[in-house]
Each structure stands twice: as structure tokens, then as C-alpha cells.
Amino acid sequence: MQIDIQRNVEISLSKQIYQSIIDRIRSGLLQEGVQLPSVRDLSKQLGVSLVTVVKAYQELEKEGFITSIQGRGTFVKVKKSEEVDKKEETLSYDWQLSVQDYLPRSQFARFHLVPEKxxxxxxxIDPGLLPNRFLEQEVHKMLSNNPRILSQYGEIQGDAELRNAMHEYLKGFEVPTTPENILVTSGSQQGIDLVARTFVGPGDVVVMEAPTYPGAIDVFRGRGATILTVPVDKDGMRVDILQNLCDKHKPKIIYTIPTFHNPTGSVMTLKRRRQLLDIAQSIQSIIIEDDPCSEIYFDKKPPASIKSMDHHGHVIYLKGLSKTLAPGCRIGIVAATGSIFNRLLAAKANTDLGSPLLTQKSILPFINSKRxxxxxxxxxxxxxxxxxxxxxxxxxxxxxxxxxxxxxxxxxxxxxxxxxxxxxxxxxxxxxxxxxxxxxxxxxxxxxxxxxxxxxxxxxxxxxxxxxxxxxxxxxxxxxxxxxxxxxxxxx
CATH class of the missing domain: 3.90.1150.10 (Aspartate Aminotransferase, domain 1)
Structure with a gap:
């Protein structure tokens, strides 16, 4: 069981161990009945005192996450109200527990597609609210006109026609970019992952809002980042608290969802957007501006994007089309400039050599149409x-x-x-x-x-x-x- 211990943060070591184990339990990575390492083994593995691990285990047992059985060890416990009927397993996979992994948590996956009614x-978005029939017709038309599309690879950067269309589309959000500075991804989640795997390594400081999108937490935790959090109020991220953090630390990445924040729904004011950009410029940090659904406003349009004010290449802008148009196509884009863009493109090549051409071509006729x-x-x-x-x-x-x-x-x-x-x-x-x-x-x-x-x-x-x-x-x-x-x- 891999637990990343960060000694340069204000959170106690026992609290870090406690939280890491809870994250893995809630993510389903540690299941009911799994035996945890002994206090002695875990303290040796992490390079901490026995007292530190004992304190963490005691707190976990007090909260009902684990149970200690004298002479046998410590096991993950599920409260009675959480128990579900399980089919008898005819095969044993216990040997797999000896294979080390590096997943600190993956909570969001547990709530993405669920069996509950x-x-x-x-x-x-309700599939009934999406343009399914039109997209179906376009797929048939496209395959009829170009049946070889299924046997073709697309560009690593993304289909040129789609990048041109997205360039026009983003003008409506005051996002200054060019087709050459757009990278097509398999949804916004891949965009977050590409930024993380390109720029974040163990110990790098990442600032995130609290609360924030769980899928982003999972990605940055997986990179071993030192994550500092800034609370959100009705006007978005508290930039006054961010400034205090940046006076003590120099974050490499500041991740924000400024428009219809996930999960709180708040909208960052234009003033705070400018202040956030000023802070990032002063300390040479990268801002990830995640914009999943700024099109879905109920009264007035939200403020201009942070990217619209960025003249020095500090903002990486993420835009997803999956939610609002075609979840099955899994299309998103990353807009960035300079060497940052070039390095993200290299990371995309290493990841999958480009998103599927069929799905890119499928949504192309829709994006900039009156439809x-x-x-x-x-x-x-x-x-x-x-x-x-x-x-x-x-x-x-x-x-x-x-x-x-x-x-x-x-x-x-x-x-x-x-x-x-x-x-x-x-x-x-x-x-x-x-x-x-x-x-x-x-x-x-x-x-x-x-x-x-x-x-x-x-x-x-x-x-x-x-x-x-x-x-x-x-x-x-x-x-x-x-x-x-x-x-x-x-x-x-």
C-alpha cells in the first residue's frame, strides 16, 4: 500500500496516513476484509515512528473504518449499514494484494455510473435533451461519404477541421486562441491528466479550491503533488487566502473552475479573475482554467474567461463538449500557447497518439451551426x-x-x-x-x-x-x- 508522506506541509503525519487510508477505502481500492500492514511494517515503510502509525490506526478504528483482531491483524471494516450481499467467490485473488500500486484515491469513479434508479x-445531462438523432444522421452520412474513415488515424493534435471550428466556437467565450494552439482531447478529464503528467511530479505544489471537482483531486494526488487548498465563497476562490499561500509557497499549478464551479455552482467575479491572473504572473505559475459548462447560464452570461485576459501564456484553458453535446464522443479541447502547448502535445502523443477521428468528425457539422x-x-x-x-x-x-x-x-x-x-x-x-x-x-x-x-x-x-x-x-x-x-x- 503506497502512501505519500509530505513532511513540508502543516498536516500531521498521522493525519496524512489516516486520510490516505480513508481515501482508498472510499475509492474501493481497499475493500472490506482486506488486511492492512502491521503498525511496525507500515512505520518502517513510511519512515515514521510507531506512535504515528498507532495514532492513525486508532483514529480509523474509532471512526469505524478498520478493526483490529488480536493475534490476527488489522482489517478494513464496513459498517453494518454499508454491508451488501455478496456472491460467494470460487476463486481467490488474495495474491494480488502483494502487487504494489500507486493510486492514492479514485473516488469520483464510484459515483459516475451507478445502479441506483x-x-x-x-x-x-439527460440523453433526452441532447441532439442524438441529428448526430446519428451525421454519422451515417459521414460513413456513407467516406467509409475509409474507420481505417484512418487522425492527427495527434486533433482533426484540423474540428480545431478550426473550435477556434470559432471559443470566440463566443472570449477565449483568444488559434487552431494551431488547440489540442483535441478525449474529454476534459484527459486534459487535466495531460497537464498533470507533463508538469506535476512528487512534491510539486498544486493549489486547488476547496471543495472542488473530485476527478481533478484524483489526478493530482496520483502525481504525488503537495496540494494546498483555498476555500470558495459565493464569488469564487478566495484570492486573499491564495495570496497568503503564495507568499509562503510557490505553486506550480493553480487549478480553478471559475464559472459555475463544481460542486458549489459559484461564479468567480471578474475582479477576482484579474487578481488570480496577477498572482500567477507574479510567481510564474500556471493556471488551469477548467470550463465544463459556461454555456449553461440561466440569467446573464458569466464574466469573460481568465484566458481572455492572459497575454503571457499563464493560462491553460480546458473546454469539454461531452456534457453539453455528445457524451459518447468524449471530445474536449486544451488551449495553450508557447512551449507549454508543445509539451502538452508531446504528452498527448505519448498517451494515445490522438483521439478517435470518427468521434471528432461526428460533432463537426453541429458545432458552429444554428442547430x-x-x-x-x-x-x-x-x-x-x-x-x-x-x-x-x-x-x-x-x-x-x-x-x-x-x-x-x-x-x-x-x-x-x-x-x-x-x-x-x-x-x-x-x-x-x-x-x-x-x-x-x-x-x-x-x-x-x-x-x-x-x-x-x-x-x-x-x-x-x-x-x-x-x-x-x-x-x-x-x-x-x-x-x-x-x-x-x-x-x-
Whole structure:
């Protein structure tokens, strides 16, 4: 079991060990019944004292994540409420536990595609709201006109026609770029990964928002980065706190989702965008501006992108088309300049030699057509209706002590529970009723705040949204009533 210990941060070593093991348990990388290394073996492996490991194990056992059996060892434990029926395994793969891996966590994958009927955990768009029939027709037409496309490789940088189309498309977001400075990726997630594998190594400092997109946390943790976090308020990343961090440390990367932030839905003000860019320029850092869905605004357009103000090549801009157009095509772009772009292109070549040509050609006729504009307009209307439905239901049925942020766009709604109520426990109860959401702990890296959750109103239709939010509110009523009746939190 690989645990990255960072000795130059303010978090105690025992806390780092504790958090790393929790991350692996919640990611499914350490499953029920798996034996953990002995205190002595782990302290030797990590180069820390026995007391440090003992303290971490004691805290894990106190929280119910592990159990120690005298004479046998320490094992991952699943609370009774988390237990599921398991088929008997006829084959043993225990030997695989001896093969070391370097995955510190992969929490987001657990909530991406789930078996529950009411799926509020992943910010995807209802397929019924996407232009499926038009894209189907275009694929048939393309294959009829050019049947050899299935036997052709595309350019590593991406199809030239698509890059030209994306150059025109990005003008609407005030993103200054050229087709030569656009790299087509297999979704925005690959864009994050390319930046990380190109520029981030063990010990490099990365600044992220807290909370933030779990998939980005997973990537940067996997690179062994020293991650520092900056809280988010209604106006986006707290740049005053960022400035204080940068006075003490020099981050190599600052990762931000300034527009309809995931998970909180906040929008960074234009003033803060300028301040963030000024900070990055002063310390020679790279900003990753992740822009998954700035097209989905409900009232007014969001402020201009940070990239639009970047004259010295500090901003790497990521734009995904998967959510708003064609998830099955997995198309995203990276816009960057100078040697940074050249190195990202080399990383793309090393990764997959280029994204599939078929999917790139499939969306090409749609991007800059009137159909795209009409599609986005209808999409904004449909998602606003669903957002309003969720807000109305929460206002009517949620118990006292529950609050939320009203998003002005995007796909998600961030809900805060009473401080003592763990959303992971609420999720266990929700799954029993075929409902799932994203627990807030997945969105925090260091000091996890468990009393938050994210629901995505974009994937389920109105009927299932109504059912899901009603179930969620009933569970919250039950948990809070139980707390009031006992006079103390059921978890302590």
C-alpha cells in the first residue's frame, strides 16, 4: 500500500496516513476484509515512528473504518449499514494484494455510473435533451461519404477541421486562441491528466479550491503533488487566502473552475479573475482554467474567461463538449500557447497518439451551426426548469438546518447539512431507496467536510427528480429527528 508522506506541509503525519487510508477505502481500492500492514511494517515503510502509525490506526478504528483482531491483524471494516450481499467467490485473488500500486484515491469513479434508479450523483445531462438523432444522421452520412474513415488515424493534435471550428466556437467565450494552439482531447478529464503528467511530479505544489471537482483531486494526488487548498465563497476562490499561500509557497499549478464551479455552482467575479491572473504572473505559475459548462447560464452570461485576459501564456484553458453535446464522443479541447502547448502535445502523443477521428468528425457539422445555438438555448431552458423544481422541493420539504447555494447556471446544486450530520451516512440510507448523490467528502482533499452533498439536477427527468428530492428530504428529517430525540449526534 503506497502512501505519500509530505513532511513540508502543516498536516500531521498521522493525519496524512489516516486520510490516505480513508481515501482508498472510499475509492474501493481497499475493500472490506482486506488486511492492512502491521503498525511496525507500515512505520518502517513510511519512515515514521510507531506512535504515528498507532495514532492513525486508532483514529480509523474509532471512526469505524478498520478493526483490529488480536493475534490476527488489522482489517478494513464496513459498517453494518454499508454491508451488501455478496456472491460467494470460487476463486481467490488474495495474491494480488502483494502487487504494489500507486493510486492514492479514485473516488469520483464510484459515483459516475451507478445502479441506483434515481441518479443524482454525476453531473451529466439527460440523453433526452441532447441532439442524438441529428448526430446519428451525421454519422451515417459521414460513413456513407467516406467509409475509409474507420481505417484512418487522425492527427495527434486533433482533426484540423474540428480545431478550426473550435477556434470559432471559443470566440463566443472570449477565449483568444488559434487552431494551431488547440489540442483535441478525449474529454476534459484527459486534459487535466495531460497537464498533470507533463508538469506535476512528487512534491510539486498544486493549489486547488476547496471543495472542488473530485476527478481533478484524483489526478493530482496520483502525481504525488503537495496540494494546498483555498476555500470558495459565493464569488469564487478566495484570492486573499491564495495570496497568503503564495507568499509562503510557490505553486506550480493553480487549478480553478471559475464559472459555475463544481460542486458549489459559484461564479468567480471578474475582479477576482484579474487578481488570480496577477498572482500567477507574479510567481510564474500556471493556471488551469477548467470550463465544463459556461454555456449553461440561466440569467446573464458569466464574466469573460481568465484566458481572455492572459497575454503571457499563464493560462491553460480546458473546454469539454461531452456534457453539453455528445457524451459518447468524449471530445474536449486544451488551449495553450508557447512551449507549454508543445509539451502538452508531446504528452498527448505519448498517451494515445490522438483521439478517435470518427468521434471528432461526428460533432463537426453541429458545432458552429444554428442547430448548436438552438440546442444550447433549449438546454438552458430545460435545465432551469429542473433547477427550479429542485429548489422548490427543498424549500417545501427540507428540515431546519439544511441550506443550499442557488446556482445561476451549470448542472449542480450544493447542499449543506447540520455540522454533525455525515452525508456519507445519509448516502447509505438513500441507496436503500434507490437514490444516489455525491457526498461532499469526495470534493475535499485535506480537511474533509462531511456535512455537504452535491445533487445534479441535469440527468433525471422531472418525475424522478421529484421522487429523489422528496426521498432525500425524508431521510434528512429522519436523521435530524433522531438527533433531537437522543439529544446527541448518533455518530459520536
Amino acid at each position: 434515481i441518479h443524482l450523483s454525476s453531473s451529466m 448548436m445555438l438552438d440546442h444550447l438555448k433549449k438546454l438552458r431552458t430545460a435545465l432551469r426548469i429542473r433547477r427550479d423544481l429542485v429548489l422548490e422541493l427543498l424549500s417545501q420539504h427540507s428540515p431546519d438546518g439544511v441550506s443550499w447555494v442557488i446556482p445561476q447556471g451549470g448542472l449542480n446544486l450544493w447542499i449543506s447539512l447540520p455540522s454533525w450530520l455525515d452525508s456519507n451516512h445519509v448516502l447509505l440510507e438513500a441507496k436503500k431507496q434507490q437514490l444516489t448523490f455525491l457526498p461532499g467528502s469526495a470534493c475535499f482533499l485535506v480537511e474533509q467536510e462531511n456535512n455537504h452533498l452535491r445533487v445534479s439536477y441535469s440527468y433525471m427527468n422531472e418525475l424522478l427528480l421529484h421522487q429523489g428530492i422528496t426521498i432525500l428530504c425524508n431521510i434528512l428529517h429522519s436523521e435530524i429527528s433522531s438527533k433531537k430525540a437522543s439529544g446527541s449526534s448518533p455518530y459520536f
